[in-house]
Amino acid sequence: MDAIDEAIVRCVVHNARATYAEIGTAAGLSASAAKRRLDRLVATGAIRGFTALIDPQALAWNTEAFVEVFCTGNPTPAELCQALKDIPEVVEACTVSGAADAVVHMLARDIPHLERAIQRVRSTAPVQRTESAIVLSRLLNRPRV
Template sequence: MDAIDLNLIELLRGNARLSYAELARQVGLSAPAVHERVGKLESSGVIRAYRAEIEPESIGLGVTALIEIIEESAADTDDVLESFRAIPEIESCYFMAGVESFLLKARVGTIGELEALIVRLNRTPGVASTRTGIALSTKWENRPQPVGTPPA
């Protein structure tokens, strides 16, 4: 993981559909060299996926909510997690420090669907209570920050 790798990562974060030839021009290597480097970044797990970023409203997901979960004291965290994983509306799931064990980001089409989701979460075994905040608008999301120094 050297400066060229970081450069490639930054380029692909900005536009995942750049051709290897174009990447090669930008970093000053040949296309096969870039191909091999990117392949290694993928297989080592540094690059997890390439995703198109879609405007949620256009695919009928106009409501964004952030939901904090408080677990029952006796809950099995892994079981709760698996229940959450089965709910497709939950786009992100963070395990948090503090009273609330989880923070979920969910997207649904309507407030009615959000209500159904919250009911479902509250009924999930191991969940003691939930606290939901609705995002009125998403100012930005997953903005890539310039890559700094890799860890020692």
């Protein structure tokens, strides 16, 4: 990935709906050249998709938590992902080093909704127990490049 590709990526991270002309301007290319480069980034998997970022408060999901997940046995990351993917309150999950096997980022309407969602996480096959930290305020939230 060169500097032009990085400029294209920065542009679509900032605005996934940017036109080819806008992408080209950001990267110093014509619209048609920007389209070719963007298509190549998608074809090679450097860009895996385009998405809309929804403000959780627009959905009235104002309660946020980070949940450490401790598993029984030694499930693979794919097995843990399979266990968590159908829980809509789980918005992100990562395997981690340390005592926990994974950390799960969860969103919910309120504490009772969060509690039910954490209970669903606990009831999945590989999960033995969880430890939760409820977010009080979000200090910084940057788009990922």
